[in-house]
Each structure stands twice: as structure tokens, then as C-alpha cells.
Amino acid sequence: MSRPEYLAPPEIFYNEEEARKYTQNSRIMDIQVQMCERAVELLVLPEDSPCYLLDIGCGSGLSGSVLEDQGHFWVGLDISEAMLGVAVEREVEGDLTLSDMGQGCPFRAGTFDGAVSISALQWLCNADKSCHKPVQRLYTFFSTLYACLSRSARAVFQFYPENSDQMELVTAQAMRAGFYGGVVVDYPNSTKAKKYFLVLMTGGSVPLPKALGTDEDSQGISHTAKRERLKQQRGKSIKKGRNWILEKKERRRRQGKEVRQDSKYTGRKRREKF
Incomplete structure (x- = not known):
């Protein structure tokens, strides 16, 4: 290609x-x-x-x-x-x-x-x-x-x-x-x-x-797993979760953008459709 x-x-x-x-x-x-x-x-x-x-x-x-x-x-x-x-x-x-x-x-x-x-x-x-x-x-x-x-x-x-x-x-x-x-x-x-x-x-x-994947330790743990572990250690919200959505909406409000009001349904997982 x-x-x-x-x-x-x-x-x-x-x-x-x-x-x-x-x-x-x-x-x-x-x-x-x-x-x-x-x-x-x-x-x-x-x-x-x-x-x-x-x-x-x-x-x-x-x-x-x-x-x-x-x-x-x-x-x-x-x-x-x-x-x-x-x-x-x-x-x-x-x-x-x-x-x-x-x-x-x-x-x-x-x-x-x-x-x-x-x-x-x-x-x-x-x-x-x-x-x-x-x-x-x-x-x-x-x-x-x-x-x-x-x-x-x-x-x-x-x-x-x-x-x-x-x-x-x-x-x-x-x-x-x-x-x-x-x-x-x-x-x-x-x-x-x-x-x-x-x-x-x-x-x-x-x-x-240091580059990733250059020794046995870094090969044994995926980069994705490392990212998730670091985020949790730093107290950052898991992406697409309720806290993450609320934080993003608050940033948009500070920037003067129009944002929907928060409710008990914000960030709630929807049922699968058949």
C-alpha cells in the first residue's frame, strides 16, 4: 500500500x-x-x-x-x-x-x-x-x-x-x-x-x-493497562463515566458554551436495544 x-x-x-x-x-x-x-x-x-x-x-x-x-x-x-x-x-x-x-x-x-x-x-x-x-x-x-x-x-x-x-x-x-x-x-x-x-x-x-517494550517487564504489561493504572492512581475520572462527563460539561460552561443541565440520568448506561 x-x-x-x-x-x-x-x-x-x-x-x-x-x-x-x-x-x-x-x-x-x-x-x-x-x-x-x-x-x-x-x-x-x-x-x-x-x-x-x-x-x-x-x-x-x-x-x-x-x-x-x-x-x-x-x-x-x-x-x-x-x-x-x-x-x-x-x-x-x-x-x-x-x-x-x-x-x-x-x-x-x-x-x-x-x-x-x-x-x-x-x-x-x-x-x-x-x-x-x-x-x-x-x-x-x-x-x-x-x-x-x-x-x-x-x-x-x-x-x-x-x-x-x-x-x-x-x-x-x-x-x-x-x-x-x-x-x-x-x-x-x-x-x-x-x-x-x-x-x-x-x-x-x-x-x-525510556522506550516501551524494551525489556521483559514492559512487554509483560500492556500500555493500555499502564495508562488505566496511572489514571486511577492520579485520581482522574474514567473516560465516559459520570464524573468524566460532569467534568467535561463544567469545562464547557466555564468557556461560555451552552450545555445541558445535569440530572440523575447523566452518565447512566442505557439499556441495550433489541
Whole structure:
């Protein structure tokens, strides 16, 4: 199967039909959620403190929903108008920006406490127009991203490098822009579970986080089980439960949005229909 970035530019590939198909695919949604949760984990954000995050290549807001579920505020950036249209229909809580990441991040210096990106970075390695030069576009992107992050922030990119040369191209331009860090490969010995995360830091020579699936202990406990255990330890509401729904509704009220009144039926599991 051909890589999507070789079929058409992202703003054309992700048309209205593809955007809806992407957002309605339960398998894609589950994978997107898992990868974003892992990316947030690699950001090492302060606990119990909401942060202001940038979601690069936010698409229809699947990863943004993960950020808001964890109590953070976010801004999404994407080049596909159709994808952003689906995000608006889904009533995501983040602010949305139609923009080409290869032309830079159009935000003020020091705006964000961190940034995440799921399945978007590899698109910058492809020249969709005669004027596109991947090296220049990558450097423009990373240098402007570096500027709009606070000096204690991290940026984590889940991406699909085609080969080692492409991975070297990406990391070299990130380091040239001022970042520290490198690539963390989760489950490196698995063909299906293997995931690449580019972890970038704005300052200090801090060791890279440990990858998942590199020893017997991490292989014996699934990543999903670890996430649920950590959430329970931190006292966070189980997703889709009554407390989670009430917390989300309260956030929407604070933002001035219209929300249905709470009742004894809020969050109650409905009977199966025959």
C-alpha cells in the first residue's frame, strides 16, 4: 500500500470524504488516542496543572480530545480545511488554525507549554510543489516552533519515517533549530506495535525517556493497562463515566458554551436495544 503522502498533498488527500472516513473509523480512532496519550506522557507535564498545548496536524480533533480529557487547553493547526470542518462539527474545545506547518508556526514567542503531533511530520519530507524544499520547510517549521514554546517545554512527534535517511533529515533540522533530544522507538522488536516518537526539548541536556517494550517487564504489561493504572492512581475520572462527563460539561460552561443541565440520568448506561 502506498504511503498517503505520495498519493496527493495533505490538503487534497484529506478531502471531505476522506476526513469523515478517517474520523468514523473506530480502529483509527483507538490508535490515535493511544499514540496521543503516549505523546503526552513523553511531554512530562506537571501533574494536576492544566497546560496550554499546540496540536500540530490536529486534523478532526481526535488527539485534541485526548488533551482536553486530561484537563489541558489546546490550539490545533492543520492544512486540511475538510479535516478542520469535521473538528468544528464535533464541537472540539480547542481553537483551530488553518495553516501549512511547512510555512512555520504563526504564534507569538513563548506561547505554549508543549506541543504534540500525531502522524503528520513525515508529510514535510515530501515535495508536493516545485517550490517545496524539504530541508528548508523542516527548518522553518522547527525554528518557528522553537520560538513559540516556553523555555521549559517539550515537543513530541509520533511519525512514520520511511527510512533511516529520512529520520536523520528530520532530527538534523530539529537540532539545527535549537532543540535537544532524539527518537524514542516503542516496541522496537514488533512489526505492528513499533512506534517512532521524536522527543524534542528546548533546553538542557536531559536523557531521553525510556522506550516501551524494551525489556521483559514492559512487554509483560500492556500500555493500555499502564495508562488505566496511572489514571486511577492520579485520581482522574474514567473516560465516559459520570464524573468524566460532569467534568467535561463544567469545562464547557466555564468557556461560555451552552450545555445541558445535569440530572440523575447523566452518565447512566442505557439499556441495550433489541
